[in-house]
Amino acid sequence: MEEEVKELGDYLDIIRRHKYWVLIPAVILIALSGLVAYLLPATYKSEGLILIESQEIPNDLVRSTVTSYADQRIEVIKQRIMTTSKVMVLVRKHNLYPDLRKKAPISEIVGLFRENIAVTMVEANVTDPNSGRTRRATIAFRVSFMDKSPQLAQKVANDLVTEFLVENTRVRTERASETTKFLEAEANKFQKQIQFTENKIAEFKDKYSDSLPELLDHNLSITERSQTELAYNQNQIHALKDLATTLRLELVNINPYITQQIPGAGNQIPVLTAAQKLLQTQAEHDRLSARYSENHPDIKALNNQISDLEQQVEEEAKSLDKPSSNGRFTRTRNPIYGQLSAKVNASEREVLRLQQRNELITQKIANYDERIVRTHQVKRAYDDLTRDHENKLRKYEELRAKQLEAELAQNLESENKGESFTLIEPPLVPSKAEKPDRVKLFVMGVVVSIGAGLGLALLIEMLFGGVRGYNQMTRILGKAPLVVIPMITTVQDLQKRTRGRLKIMVAAIILLGLCVAGFHYWVMDLEVFWFKLLRKISLL
Missing domain, CATH: 3.30.1890 (Bacterial polysaccharide co-polymerase-like)
Known part of the structure; x- marks a missing residue:
């Protein structure tokens, strides 16, 4: 059987049959809508x-x-x-x-x-x-x-x-x-860090005061000057030694003493040669010393000869200006020999002084070389300290500049x-209510009320419907009925219908009361709910 399609006339018949279910709820809801729209407090x-x-x-x-x-x-x-x-x-x-x-x-x-x-x-x-x-x-x-x-x-x-x-x-x-x-x-934190770094740099400088990187050029300059002085002194020593050797060679040919005849004496005696032998031996010693060390046998032999000759020279010196045993001769020191000997002694003293000076210079050069070597080792740690100090100082200056800007902004x-x-x-006292829009609420209430009545009628038709009317019979049977007999309603039917409606209304009222009581005690206070409901409606 094909699904029944209702037409407009069918719906109108439903409304006519259930006109009370449409009118009564609609009228009640329209009245409530008007009452709510009127009683809602103005906002x-x-x-x-x-x-x-x-x-x-x-x-x-x-x-x-x-x-x-x-x-x-x-x-x-x-x-x-x-x-x-x-x-x-x-x-x-x-x-x-x-x-x-x-x-x-x-x-x-x-x-x-x-x-x-x-x-x-x-x-x-x-x-x-x-x-x-x-x-x-x-x-x-x-x-x-x-x-x-x-x-x-x-x-x-x-x-x-x-x-x-x-x-x-x-x-x-x-x-x-x-x-x-x-x-x-x-900024204060960085200032303390900078002070701490500066103290570390000061301690570092105290510990390596002679090997700091900034002293490298100074140390190199002193080392260079010392080496130059050492070389110059060494040349002076060689020159003085050569001079002493030359003077000794000259002294070899000069008799250190002069023998004079006492008046009335005979011919002169031969001149003593001990001093000359001493000079010859010293010259030979100087020549061999340039080639051999002091432990060489020839050097040792010459040293022994020099000692013996020096004793002989001293003994001869004691007999100066004394007459001989026969009283015919007297001996005196040769002034030329004395001058040359003084020059030799002066050269030897200068050589000794320069050698002592060179020892000091050599020690000084070694000391400064050690400083220079240590400078390269110290430089990395010193550069790390100074770099850290510069970075913190730069950051500190940036923070102070930003602090000044922030202080200006604070004053601003x-x-x-x-x-x-x-x-x-400024806010004023309003003369017109913002909400609710009473006309809008009432119109919406009327529309909703009519819709609720129509919906209730359709719901009853769906729940308690049947085959009604001439047209439905014709569609179902496929043939038109011969006679249409209207429904005959008796007094008993009316009373029964009235009692049924009363029962439904009483049951609905009881159910509604139970729902309201349950909502009030278990969900939300009715007064609070009513206040919120009015608030929501006023926002429409």
């Missing part, structure tokens, strides 16, 4: 307009420490103002929601207060001076509050606007102050020369 809205003014002093001269966007700061301020403690201060100050405060928890009161607040941004197209591009920017924002009392709405909105202005100034000043304190603390914020919020439209 008034008071709002203020706050302008976001840019910094008075150019950013090129003084840069602010607050770099976040305006809408971001507004949202942060809003969250700070909307804390539970601050909300409850405003609620108690203006005695908001007195009935609800007696029964509802604080969280619900705070939530209701937050729902009544609105912060909306006012945006406009602005041109970025740096890039030249056009973008959307927040230039102002509105702060509003809704309440049943227009006076309370204005007072709370005014307090909220004041909170935004004060909180913005406080946040900006606090941000600048925190930035300054942070930079100052960091404390004197309200930076970006600021300016109230250009």
